[in-house]
Amino acid sequence: MNIPQASSSNWNKLMELRGVARSIIKIKVGCGSQTFFWDDNWLQGGPLTFRATPDFIRDSHIPAKQKLSTFSSNNHWEFPIVVTQQFPDLLLLDPPCNSPDKVEWIPSPTGVFSLTNTVTWLAPHHQPRPWNHLVWNSFSIPRCKFILWLAVQKRLPTKDRRCMQSFPDLNSASSTNQLMNRITTCSFRA
Structure with a gap:
């Protein structure tokens, strides 16, 4: 048909x-x-x-x-x-x-x-991940859950990952100031 x-x-x-x-x-x-x-x-x-x-x-x-x-x-x-x-x-x-x-x-x-x-x-069943209970629970702070989830998925923007992706070095003063400014002015921070 x-x-x-x-x-x-x-x-x-x-x-x-x-x-x-x-x-x-x-x-x-x-x-x-x-x-x-x-x-x-x-x-x-x-x-x-x-x-x-x-x-x-x-x-x-x-x-x-x-x-x-x-x-x-x-x-x-x-x-x-x-x-x-x-x-x-x-x-x-x-x-x-x-x-x-x-x-x-x-x-x-x-x-x-x-x-x-x-x-x-x-829909085959998947075995629960060993880190599942660390990320998805009721007592963790959402921001920490997200960061931990990124780390488990190997998607956390660490220094070596940023270098591979041609991001600016976080050790420089201007980059650090920009990052701190974004964190402190963010409306979603706790």
Whole structure:
């Protein structure tokens, strides 16, 4: 699906996330009547369109919107030999059954969509930093928090960093006077 130029930013972002959504939705094949052979994520390696070249898809003579159930015959799968040579995991597929195809949500242990499980899956947890409690607490002075945070991020304007960035030397009298003047006249000082 092509994204129109005049569409909203929210719609554009949703369209960009289609690949992510496709990777976390899996089809558990029953009879195959609801599963598209090329486009749905029903095999271990993902949708077959991502695993095959456009030339192979064209030469296989399997239409783009072909349902998986068309390859079912007498309780077993009958795929074209060319396709099974390209995708040998088709031979390991469980035989078709009478149950309907089931959509499973991979981030959820139950397979049912859950916003909590999806957010946890999309935004991996980071280990707390060892300095976190030093900077972000309720009893530190905000100015000290900021300076400590700069130091931890290695962004504090120390003398060696200023020399590397071609800043004037802080040991000179004029630079020191200018710095002290700025600090004492600053409206945000404690």
